Amino acid sequence: MKAAGVILAIETSCDDTCAAVVDGPRVLANVVSSQAEFHASYGGVVPEVASRHHLELLNPVVDAALAQAGVGLGEIDSMAVTRGPGLIGALLVGVSGAKALAAARRLPLAGVDHLQGHVAASFLEPDPLEPPFLCLVASGGHTLLAAVEDHDGFETIGQTLDDAAGEALDKAARLLGLGFPGGPAIERAARDGYPEAFELPVAMARDPGLDFSFSGLKTALVYRARELGDAGVAERRADLAASFQAAVVGQLTAKLERALDGGEWPAVSLGGGVAANGPLRERAAAICAERGARLKLVAPELCTDNAAMIASAARFAEAAPYPEYLGWDART
Amino acid sequence: MSGSERNVLALDAATDDVVVGIARGGRMLREASIAPSAGERPRHSTALLAEIEAAVEAGGGWSRVGRIGIGIGPGSYTGLRIGIATGRSLAQARGIPAVGIPTLTALALGIAARAGDPSRLCLAVADARRAEVFAQLHDGSGAPITGPAVLDPARLGDWLADAGGSAVADADEPPLSAGSGAVRFRRELDAARVETLADGDPAHRLAARHLCLLAASGEAGSPERILPVYLREPDARRWLERDNRTT
Ligand SMILES: [Zn+2]
Numbered sequence: 345m346k347a348a349g350v351i352l353a354i355e356t357s358c359d360d361t362c363a364a365v366v367d368g369p370r371v372l373a374n375v376v377s378s379q380a381e382f383h384a385s386y387g388g389v390v391p392e393v394a395s396r397h398h399l400e401l402l403n404p405v406v407d408a409a410l411a412q413a414g415v416g417l418g419e420i421d422s423m424a425v426t427r428g429p430g431l432i433g434a435l436l437v438g439v440s441g442a443k444a445l446a447a448a449r450r451l452p453l454a455g456v457d458h459l460q461g462h463v464a465a466s467f468l469e470p471d472p473l474e475p476p477f478l479c480l481v482a483s484g485g486h487t488l489l490a491a492v493e494d495h496d497g498f499e500t501i502g503q504t505l506d507d508a509a510g511e512a513l514d515k516a517a518r519l520l521g522l523g524f525p526g527g528p529a530i531e532r533a534a535r536d537g538y539p540e541a542f543e544l545p546v547a548m549a550r551d552p553g554l555d556f557s558f559s560g561l562k563t564a565l566v567y568r569a570r571e572l573g574d575a576g577v578a579e580r581r582a583d584l585a586a587s588f589q590a591a592v593v594g595q596l597t598a599k600l601e602r603a604l605d606g607g608e609w610p611a612v613s614l615g616g617g618v619a620a621n622g623p624l625r626e627r628a629a630a631i632c633a634e635r636g637a638r639l640k641l642v643a644p645e646l647c648t649d650n651a652a653m654i655a656s657a658a659r660f661a662e663a664a665p666y667p668e669y670l671g672w673d674a675r676t
Numbered sequence: 677m678s679g680s681e682r683n684v685l686a687l688d689a690a691t692d693d694v695v696v697g698i699a700r701g702g703r704m705l706r707e708a709s710i711a712p713s714a715g716e717r718p719r720h721s722t723a724l725l726a727e728i729e730a731a732v733e734a735g736g737g738w739s740r741v742g743r744i745g746i747g748i749g750p751g752s753y754t755g756l757r758i759g760i761a762t763g764r765s766l767a768q769a770r771g772i773p774a775v776g777i778p779t780l781t782a783l784a785l786g787i788a789a790r791a792g793d794p795s796r797l798c799l800a801v802a803d804a805r806r807a808e809v810f811a812q813l814h815d816g817s818g819a820p821i822t823g824p825a826v827l828d829p830a831r832l833g834d835w836l837a838d839a840g841g842s843a844v845a846d847a848d849e850p851p852l853s854a855g856s857g858a859v860r861f862r863r864e865l866d867a868a869r870v871e872t873l874a875d876g877d878p879a880h881r882l883a884a885r886h887l888c889l890l891a892a893s894g895e896a897g898s899p900e901r902i903l904p905v906y907l908r909e910p911d912a913r914r915w916l917e918r919d920n921r922t923t
Contacts, residue, residue: 392753392910399757403764403900417769433754436721440761443725448738448769670726 347454347663349421350413352445353655354406356438357430357458358485359389361401364651365413365420368659369472373412374645374652377401380525388514388524389484395433402441409651417449424651424658427455428675430485435674443669453669454658458649463490463498464657465646466613473640478609480600480628483616483648484510484525487556487596489603492613495660502554502599509592510618512558516565516588520581527618530585534623537586542568544591549598556599561591589623597627604635615642617649682742683735686887687728689720689759690751690779691802691856696724697884698731698741699892706734707884720758728766738770745891747882748776749905750810750824751802756904764899773896776903777887780824780855784814785886787854790879791816797840797847799870801832801857809857810907813840818886826907829861833868854879 350372355362359379365372379397386393410416425442428435439455446453462481466473479490479498487509489502507515510527517526522533544564548557565588569577577584596618604612612632618624625641632639646653664672681701688695697707708727712718732738746763749756767774780800787798794816802810804826811832812824822839836844836851844851853865854873859880862872873879 390910395753395757396904396906396910399761399904402761403768406765406768433757436754437757437761440721440725440758441765444762444765445769447725447729448766667726667729670729671722673721 347422347424347452347658347661350415350419351422351424351655351658352406352409352420353424353651353658354402354438354442355426355461355649355651355654356398356402356434357426357428358434358649359394360649361398361405362649362651363405363409364655365409365415366468366652366655369467369469371468371652372415373409374650375405375409375412376645376648376650377405389431391431391433394431395437398434398437402437406441406445417445420449420451422452422454422658422663424454424456424654426458426461426654427672428458430458432674439672439674443672447666447670450666452663452665454661454663455669455672455675456654456657456661459486459488460498460657461653462486462615463492464660465615465642465653466640467495467659468646468652468656470643471640473611473613476609477611477613477640478600478603479613479615480596481616482509482596482618484508484514486616489554489599501603502556504556504558506557506559507562509556509558509596510616512562512592513618515562519565519569520577520584522585527621530589531621533582533585534589537582537584539586539590541580541583542587544587546591546594549595554599554603556595558592561588593621593624593627596624597631600628601631604631604637609637611638611640613640613642615647617647619647620644683740684743684745684888684892685728685731685735685741686745686777686884686891687724687759687763688747688777688779688782688882688887689724689755690747690749691755691882692718692752693881694719694723694727695882695884695887696727696731697888698735699885699888700735702892704885704888706731709881709884718752718755720755724758724762728762741770741772743773743775743891743896745775745777745887745894746902747779747782747887748902749779750804750826750907751779753906760902760904764902767899774899774902775891775894775896777890777894778820778824778905779882780810780812781814781818781820782886782890783855783882784812785818785889786879786883787852788814788816788818790854790873790877791852796849797821797843797851799851799853801853801855801861801865803856803860809861811835811857813843813851815843824905824907829857829864832864832870836868836870856880
């Protein structure tokens, strides 16, 4: 059976505790309790810290989503939860909570793949996008180029071989002393810099495949920073940030362009936390305009990890009826 | 009278076992303790909820459950979170009040029953990994004398003298200990003048009836008040280094 009607979804795969209520393509509530401030001091996500916060926040976030949607648990028709991939301890909090909520109300439960969720964010209002389309998801956890032909699946045509794009931005921001999360910090600093100031490797952008790689870029930045010394880095921070951002955006859009030219794609969707990046959006818009393809920019609140996208994926996925899901584990 | 009495459901996932019980008026209707298969990891996530549903069924359904007792540790962090997320969410979904159950005190009730001597001190000791133990001292009725502590087993003797105070100094017999940490650190407990039950003694494992007993007597309230007892701050650097992403 498909998950149908009003869906309550939970997502805890990384460092945001999320719950949402969705009715068809309409988002009735989308609550995200970000833990970014707790992880900022470590310059990255600490799994044990994330798991502890998820446990504290899970039930209040579910309550808040129901209140915001103006519905009681009795009006929920099905539930959905992210089963993976992600941090195992973090996933288990959401999976345990969702299973228990669903079981106690005898509701069906859909187990959703987190990446399918990012793809399914495009099916939500405003301006829902219908397949077929190309989907670029770039965030702190993933960098994925997906061919979306149907609502219930996607084909990975390109992915990162090492760091995720957002992870690379986080690491660069840490190296440049710009704070966490790195994407917005780099973008802010880059506004006062010259993207061509430093030459960073573009080998991967020229590589004929559709996969991504960001670790070489990071290493190159480490060398530049070492050459410049602390004072030099402080002085050229804006130029370093602008050059690094240009290299990341350049690689993402070069692959997007190549994928677009490899097929007949009427539309492109840009999702994931890095999709909020201004220069990335501008470049993608230009590439799409040249080819007459529609560009869908997923709304910012649906770009970063959220539960509305998990509910959206559940609309097109098989939901397990009670009691089939009682023994579910997180998917590793 | 017993016809209108509500059931007490209790669960704990802070030890390697999945422990679930349901009681009415002090009588156990169903109890289970599910151990991991040899060499396997604990079955908290795969066995807990199904066993809870079976217990609720045995008690006549959710409408007969009056409160949910939830083990709050200390114990395995992941198990603890699975147990609390499950218990809290069940309570939230059914509008049932919840009670936090200190895991080591439930374990101590089993030791006290085994000792059968109201003057015998009972020491619950769980394996805390990283060569440490979670320990808590109780009197012969299972009432806590100390709070739960995490410590190097080599320091158990000093800790007992310190935290146990006159209760330990004035006792005629050495405290009796059990739990996964007691089995593993028997030698350290010997050195601390603590007697440990024989390996394989059932008192080393948490019993559902003791969870139900504590759940029945504790103060029930909003499920959001049920908080885990970790006893350790997250060691950020250690966890950052071995980031356990599953992809
Ligand atoms: Zn994500």
